[in-house]
Amino acid sequence: MKIAIVTGASSGLGREFVRQISKKYRTIEEIWIIARRRERLEELSNELSDISTRIFAVDLTDDKGVKEIEAALDKDKPSVRLLVNASGYGMIGRFEELAEDNIGMLDINCVSLTRMINIVLPYMTNGSGNIINIASSAAFLPQPSFAVYAATKSYVLSLSRALNQELKPRGISVTAVCPGPVSTEFFDIAEKYNDVKLYKKVFRAKPEKVVEAALKDTFHGKTVSVYGFTMKALRVLCKLMPNDFIIRFIK
Ligand SMILES: NC(=O)c1ccc[n+]([C@@H]2O[C@H](COP(=O)([O-])OP(=O)(O)OC[C@H]3O[C@@H](n4cnc5c(N)ncnc54)[C@H](OP(=O)(O)O)[C@@H]3O)[C@@H](O)[C@H]2O)c1
Structure with missing residues (x-):
């Protein structure tokens, strides 16, 4: 059976990936949708009448959660056409202020994403498999007061580019998606301690477009996939100008 696996499927970009994959990938027979909020996954599943879904209501930072998915892969031995790693979060604030969330961001944005690739790769379709990792435009530049988040996204970007090269002989591609601010629930969590800058409130892309x-x-x-002129320009700027100079203007 040909399947797609999408983490972070209960909201925002992950949910939108599920919706669009169900319409665009006609050869995919089932989508495995993963996040902690079961009721959200059930809502999404009910909305998709054309394709079958399988719900994994698990915490990906918990060993048990990942093992449940690994066991299902081992039992069914599907051919995974597409893996989308969209679970993650960011928290705005100074390093000392964020305390445990510094570790929390590392756990979900880096460790869980890497574990998902680890367990899924043996089942990926040679010749036409795709891995999509959601990084961020924050990956382009170190960001004071968003330091750990930006560092986790640099990891995702670096890992994706290296793996894309490494997996070429198997015909598997890896794409890092690097959006700027997007209208999702991301900011409800990101702003727990501090507000985002005004421009990030005003210029938010639609998840459908990203x-x-x-x-x-x-x-x-x-x-690398970068949506929108502004983020493309930021990427070029970060390549051309010394990072130490640009980060002086980020507070
Ligand atoms: N929105 C933006 O401005 C923006 C910009 C650049 C990059 N990104 C990145 O895009 C990705 C998706 O974010 P989003 O904007 O779609 O935000 P979102 O709406 O808050 O979605 C985050 C998803 O991650 C899941 N998740 C979080 N912790 C989890 C855990 N421990 N175990 C399993 N699932 C977990 C959440 O599901 P549950 O809560 O149900 O578990 C949710 O489905 C993130 O990696 C984010 O860093 C977002």
């Missing part, structure tokens, strides 16, 4: 561009870029074999 996901549409990401799936198109994946189809065309791009290693």
Whole structure:
């Protein structure tokens, strides 16, 4: 059976990936949808009448959660056409202020994402498998008061680019998606201690557009997917100017 696996499927970008994959990937027979909030996954599953879904209401930072998915893969031995790693969170604030959340971000944004790739890779379709990792435009530059989050996203970008090269002989591509601010529940969590900057409130992309561009870029074999002119310009700027100079203007 050909399947897609999407983490972070209960809201935002992950949920939108599930919706668009169900319409665009006609050969996929089932989508495995993963997040902690079961009721949200059930709502999504009911909404998708054309494709079957399998719900994994698990915490990916918990060993038990990952083992449940690993056991299902081992039992069913599906052919995984697409893996989308969209679970994650960011928290704005100074390093000392965030305390345990510094570790929490590392756990879900880096460790769980890596574990998902580890357990899914043996089942990925040679020749046409795609891994989509959601990084962020925060990956382009170290960010004071968003330091651990930006560092976790640099990890995701670096890992994706290296793996994309490494997996070429198997015909598997890896795309890092690097959006700027997107209208999702992300900011409800990010702003727990501090507000985001005004421009991040005003200029938010629609998840539908970011996901549409990401799936198109994946189809065309791009290693990095950046939606929108402003974020593309930021990426170029971060390559051209010394990072130590730019970060002086980020408080
Ligand atoms: N929105 C933005 O501005 C933006 C910009 C750049 C990058 N990103 C990245 O995009 C990705 C998706 O974020 P989003 O914007 O779609 O935010 P979101 O709406 O808050 O979605 C985050 C998803 O991650 C899941 N998740 C969080 N912790 C989890 C855990 N321990 N175990 C399992 N699932 C977990 C959440 O599900 P449950 O709570 O149900 O578990 C939810 O489905 C994140 O990696 C984020 O860093 C977002």
